[in-house]
Amino acid sequence: MCLAIPGKIVEMSPDHFDSALVEVVGVRRRIDLGLLSENPPKLGDWVLIHVGFAMSKISEEEALDQIRTLTMLGEQQAAMEEVCGYASDDLPDQVENARKGT
Amino acid sequence: MRFVDEFRDPGIITRTAEEIRRLAGATRHYRFMEVCGGHTHAIYRFGLKDLLPDNIELVHGPGCPVCVLPMGRIDDGLSMSLQPDTIFTAFGDMMRVPGANGTPLEYKARGADVRIVYSPTDALKLARQNPSKHVMFFAIGFETTAPSTALTLMRAKAEGLRNFSVFCNHVTIIPAMRAILDSPDMRIDAFIGPGHVSTVIGCRPYEWIARDQRKPIVCSGFEPLDILQSIVMLLRQMNEGRSVVENQYKRVVPWEGNRAALRAMSEVFQLRPYFEWRGLGFISQSALRIRDSFAEWDAERRFQVPGIRVTDPKAAQCGEVLKGVLKPAQCKLFGRECTPEHPVGALMVSSEGSCAAYHNYQFLKSSMVPEIHAAV
Numbered sequence: 001m002c003l004a005i006p007g008k009i010v011e012m013s014p015d016h017f018d019s020a021l022v023e024v025v026g027v028r029r030r031i032d033l034g035l036l037s038e039n040p041p042k043l044g045d046w047v048l049i050h051v052g053f054a055m056s057k058i059s060e061e062e063a064l065d066q067i068r069t070l071t072m073l074g075e076q077q078a079a080m081e082e083v084c085g086y087a088s089d090d091l092p093d094q095v096e097n098a099r100k101g102t
Numbered sequence: 103m104r105f106v107d108e109f110r111d112p113g114i115i116t117r118t119a120e121e122i123r124r125l126a127g128a129t130r131h132y133r134f135m136e137v138c139g140g141h142t143h144a145i146y147r148f149g150l151k152d153l154l155p156d157n158i159e160l161v162h163g164p165g166c167p168v169c170v171l172p173m174g175r176i177d178d179g180l181s182m183s184l185q186p187d188t189i190f191t192a193f194g195d196m197m198r199v200p201g202a203n204g205t206p207l208e209y210k211a212r213g214a215d216v217r218i219v220y221s222p223t224d225a226l227k228l229a230r231q232n233p234s235k236h237v238m239f240f241a242i243g244f245e246t247t248a249p250s251t252a253l254t255l256m257r258a259k260a261e262g263l264r265n266f267s268v269f270c271n272h273v274t275i276i277p278a279m280r281a282i283l284d285s286p287d288m289r290i291d292a293f294i295g296p297g298h299v300s301t302v303i304g305c306r307p308y309e310w311i312a313r314d315q316r317k318p319i320v321c322s323g324f325e326p327l328d329i330l331q332s333i334v335m336l337l338r339q340m341n342e343g344r345s346v347v348e349n350q351y352k353r354v355v356p357w358e359g360n361r362a363a364l365r366a367m368s369e370v371f372q373l374r375p376y377f378e379w380r381g382l383g384f385i386s387q388s389a390l391r392i393r394d395s396f397a398e399w400d401a402e403r404r405f406q407v408p409g410i411r412v413t414d415p416k417a418a419q420c421g422e423v424l425k426g427v428l429k430p431a432q433c434k435l436f437g438r439e440c441t442p443e444h445p446v447g448a449l450m451v452s453s454e455g456s457c458a459a460y461h462n463y464q465f466l467k468s469s470m471v472p473e474i475h476a477a478v
Contacts, residue, residue: 003140004246004298004301006104006105006106032221032223032250032253034253034362034366035249035250035253035360035362035363035366036360036362037362038360038361038362039362046105048298048301048354050246050247050250050298051193051220051221051222051243051247051250052220052221052222052223052224052250053221053223053249053250053253055246055249055298055301055302055360055363056301056354056355056356056360058105058353058354059352059353059354060353062352062353063105063108063353065352066327066331066350066352066353067108067109067114069331070114070117070118070327070331071114073114073117073118073121073334
């Protein structure tokens with residue numbers, strides 16, 4: 001019901017200032033831009049579409065940032081295992097706390 | 103970037119799941135509620151439960167607007183389809199939802215003019231194309247959908263289109279979360295917050311949950327990696343003894359929400375004093391009605407609505423499942439009297455309802471069933 005899908009704006013025209021053509025997996029459809037009047041999207045922007053309306057602009061920057069964070073999640077873990085494997089006994093609490101993620 | 107594939111990368115999913123295992127440890131049990139039905143659906147569809155350790159339990163929340171709609175409202179809406187020269191329009195999700203006298207599709211089979219629309223503006227278009235008929239739109243949904251209905255009504259008013267009306271069943275998520283938190287048998291540690299509702303209302307309305315109730319909440323996207331990352335964020339908060347609102351779905355959800363959408367909603371709607379939720383009962387100020395200034399487009403005022411109330415069968419334990427006290431398969435009717443084909447209770451009605459999602463994706467792994475019952 002609250003399903004929303006990303007679509008790319010592929011056509012805007014001055015005749016339809018409150019709507020745009022979007023492409024979703026190769027299919028084009030006209031959507032309403034009325035809910036983005038404060039922050040209107042441009043041609044080529046990605047928007048989240050729900051019941052024929054663009055709800056929100058999708059930030060590529062934030063998306064890439066998220067993927068980066070997630071990718072690092074695993075790398076940090078690998079580094080942590082490496083460090084914990086060094087068997088140095090002088091800072092056991094720190095290693096233990098780091099293991100717990102605190 | 104298509105904003106889909108990137109969030110389904112198997113390698114990153116595996117590593118994120120490992121991080122979840124590490125953070126969850128083995129010393130305590132975690133109960134997280136995913137508020138939104140879209141999350142429930144995604145969790146089952148992508149088999150995310152199988153990636154989580156046993157000590158993380160996901161409880162399925164009330165965020166499925168089709169499920170929580172009382173059966174009587176469907177009968178009320180369908181009663182208007184029997185008026186002469188009336189076209190009843192609704193989203194596809196509604197078409198198989200039974201009222202006491204049948205589903206919208208069954209009404210269509212009996213001769214009513216029932217049509218599926220994908221957008222409220224499509225219903226408006228039908229009204230323009232059929233000036234001799236009245237087009238009624240059965241509006242349903244949380245804050246995600248309400249602004250679209252509001253804008254459609256503003257357009258109808260601006261055009262002076264008088265053969266169009268809306269039967270408003272929009273509900274708001276915060277009062278439902280409050281009802282769940284106030285329930286004495288509530289046992290939830292933290293929330294996976296709704297993603298698309300939050301594009302409209304933003305993250306601030308959840309602050310009381312973190313501050314007063316000391317429950318962490320993370321507004322989450324719907325791709326597998328979104329949900330897993332939200333679980334990582336919740337576990338970190340809990341392990342560090344913090345409880346704040348965090349926004350995992352930053353690529354879509356602005357912290358302040360969508361002001362244009364909120365303005366449209368407040369221009370067209372006002373809060374109802376109370377509204378009935380299937381499975382949860384009456385919740386005060388939990389639903390929207392159409393303001394007097396739009397009375398001409400309010401189906402409830404234009405038509406005689408019978409105000410039907412249908413009591414849910416006592417044997418159905420939807421309320422307990424909604425509050426996370428019971429798992430879907432623990433309800434006495436689950437998979438027996440109550441199935442997606444013949445739903446008895448609210449949560450079996452829509453594919454986003456937790457019982458239907460469980461039935462469609464989990465229950466069919468028949469080998470799992472003895473395990474589920476053994477765990478009960």
